[in-house]
Amino acid sequence: MPVEEFVAGWISGALGLVLGHPFDTVKVRLQTQTTYRGITDCMVKIYRHESLLGFFKGMSFPIASVAVANSVLFGVYSNTLLLLTATSHQERRAQPPSYTHIFLAGCTGGFLQAYCLAPFDLIKVRLQNQTEPVAQPGSPPPQYQGPVHCAASIFREEGYRGLFRGAWALMLRDTPTVGIYFITYEGLCRQYTPEGQNPSSATVLVAGGFAGIASWVAATPLDVIKSRMQMDGLRRRVYQGVLDCMMSSVRQEGLGVFFRGVTINSARAFPVNAVTFLSYEYLLRWWG
Numbered sequence: 449m450p451v452e453e454f455v456a457g458w459i460s461g462a463l464g465l466v467l468g469h470p471f472d473t474v475k476v477r478l479q480t481q482t483t484y485r486g487i488t489d490c491m492v493k494i495y496r497h498e499s500l501l502g503f504f505k506g507m508s509f510p511i512a513s514v515a516v517a518n519s520v521l522f523g524v525y526s527n528t529l530l531l532l533t534a535t536s537h538q539e540r541r542a543q544p545p546s547y548t549h550i551f552l553a554g555c556t557g558g559f560l561q562a563y564c565l566a567p568f569d570l571i572k573v574r575l576q577n578q579t580e581p582v583a584q585p586g587s588p589p590p591q592y593q594g595p596v597h598c599a600a601s602i603f604r605e606e607g608y609r610g611l612f613r614g615a616w617a618l619m620l621r622d623t624p625t626v627g628i629y630f631i632t633y634e635g636l637c638r639q640y641t642p643e644g645q646n647p648s649s650a651t652v653l654v655a656g657g658f659a660g661i662a663s664w665v666a667a668t669p670l671d672v673i674k675s676r677m678q679m680d681g682l683r684r685r686v687y688q689g690v691l692d693c694m695m696s697s698v699r700q701e702g703l704g705v706f707f708r709g710v711t712i713n714s715a716r717a718f719p720v721n722a723v724t725f726l727s728y729e730y731l732l733r734w735w736g
């Protein structure tokens with residue numbers, strides 16, 4: 449099994465992550481708390497109360513874990529394509545795989561990465577939702593002091609299964625939308641690249657950016673549900689399951705609830721995925 453795709457996915461995931469984390473914090477807050485009036489209000493409040501550091505809450509952990517998940521995403525995608533079409537990454541420019549194969553390989557990558565991501569994503573969301581100012585002397589400490597403490601408390605209070613809270617919603621979110629992610633990327637690259645050639649850097653940036661936006665727009669409804677399921681059980685259980693969470697969210701807030709955070713998700717998705725695809729493509733070209 450070729451491993452360079454896993455390594456390239458890991459590095460490119462880390463680069464994308466740092467760039468996108470502040471957007472991600474604003475998104476999680478908007479999705480799960482009602483105190484903010486919108487993106488700007490949320491940003492101003494975070495800055496005032498928690499300083500610039502507030503935007504980077506919960507980042508140390510994803511930098512390791514999201515990068516690993518991205519490595520699973522790209523590694524499984526590329527190796528599934530190898531199984532389906534018997535072409536390696538280098539051969540795929542000359543013999544482009546069909547969109548059906550791209551979609552299936554993407555779904556496989558999405559499904560497996562969701563499983564690896566679930567506990568880390570849960571911890572990220574719980575830490576991002578702590579609104580206490582960062583390290584104020586004299587103030588009461590937040591419930592979770594850091595990722596390891598957070599993981600240990602969840603394990604103690606809710607057991608092993610507690611660490612996978614929201615995992616179903618995450619798999620439902622990622623399986624089809626990672627398929628959409630790769631189809632958009634490949635489709636745009638093919639459109640703007642002469643046959644048999646490698647896409648230019650500009651094409652990779654734009655195709656990667658739009659692949660991020662398209663997949664995140666499709667993913668946002670289940671992203672909201674996922675974040676809510678992850679925050680559930682903190683004090684008492686509110687939702688019986690994914691469907692119950694959907695129904696009661698719609699009942700209370702209307703259909704618009706499924707698009708909470710869609711603007712910020714898209715604004716984040718463009719730079720993050722432009723950089724992710726560019727570094728991924730270049731690392732592989734460089735090694736290949």
Ligand SMILES: C[N+](C)(C)CCCC[C@H](N)C(=O)O
Nearest residue numbers: 622625626629663664667720
């Ligand atoms: C499928 N879904 C849209 C959820 C994610 C696909 C993009 C993954 C990328 N690391 C990012 O964080 O944007």
